[in-house]
Amino acid sequence: GESVGLxxxxxxxxxxxxxxxxxxxxNSASDYFIWYKQESGKGPQFIIDxxxxxxxxxxxxxxxxxxxxxxxxxxxxxxxxxGDSAVYFCAESKGGGFKTIFGAGTxxxxxx
Amino acid sequence: xAGVTQTPKFRILKIGQSMTLQCTQDMNHNYMYWYRQDPxxxxxxxxxxxGAGITDKGEVPNGYxxxxxxxxxxxxxxxxxxxxxxxVYFCASSYSRQGTEAFFGQGTRLTVV
Numbered sequence: 001g002e003s004v005g006l007x008x009x010x011x012x013x014x015x016x017x018x019x020x021x022x023x024x025x026x027n028s029a030s031d032y033f034i035w036y037k038q039e040s041g042k043g044p045q046f047i048i049d050x051x052x053x054x055x056x057x058x059x060x061x062x063x064x065x066x067x068x069x070x071x072x073x074x075x076x077x078x079x080x081x082x083g084d085s086a087v088y089f090c091a092e093s094k095g096g097g098f099k100t101i102f103g104a105g106t107x108x109x110x111x112x
Numbered sequence: 113x114a115g116v117t118q119t120p121k122f123r124i125l126k127i128g129q130s131m132t133l134q135c136t137q138d139m140n141h142n143y144m145y146w147y148r149q150d151p152x153x154x155x156x157x158x159x160x161x162x163g164a165g166i167t168d169k170g171e172v173p174n175g176y177x178x179x180x181x182x183x184x185x186x187x188x189x190x191x192x193x194x195x196x197x198x199x200v201y202f203c204a205s206s207y208s209r210q211g212t213e214a215f216f217g218q219g220t221r222l223t224v225v
Contacts (some may be wrong), residue, residue: 032212043116043202043216044155089154093210098145098160098170100214105154 008087012109019077021106023090026071030092033066035075038087038105047075047088077108085110114138118203118217125193125224133188133220135203143206144186145170145214146178148199155202161186162209193224 036044050057063076087105119134146158157170161180177189206214
């Protein structure tokens, strides 16, 4: 398992700037890659997912990029807001949700 | 539409005690999951269910049991609580087999002393 909490990677951005959160995954056979947001004291909340045969997918203010060559996933948040402050988890799924592996979280701080 | 509801939110157990963590969802999802999130660690899958009457072990099932008698409910049972089970427990459900867009409950913070 990966460590979160005290040793959580952190990213600090200014309000209004764009944020890029990175994730390295391990299983090249994964079908889906997923991003979750977890606010303090709450359960993870689905943000966006991308299928393995895609390179890019856009949602509302978020874009996920998938680079299968280097097994890298990123989440871009446009015009970051204070409400975006949270821990962000990437996850990979192969063969069903019961095989979803959560990666290390990244804590995003948004400075006003 | 309440989504995924977990009870209780907090609980302190003594070593050797038993308890059931309740989870119910009102979205008619077939797939349900139990995760634990330890301090300093990520989410680990304990058990999952693909429908009423069908459950299977996840990555860390030891010390836990589940049942799924209805689509809505997926309780998690701790039989003999141990300090190693101190964690935050999350129940989740999804409509797709892929498990993407899973909906999580608010969590149950369990401390075993």
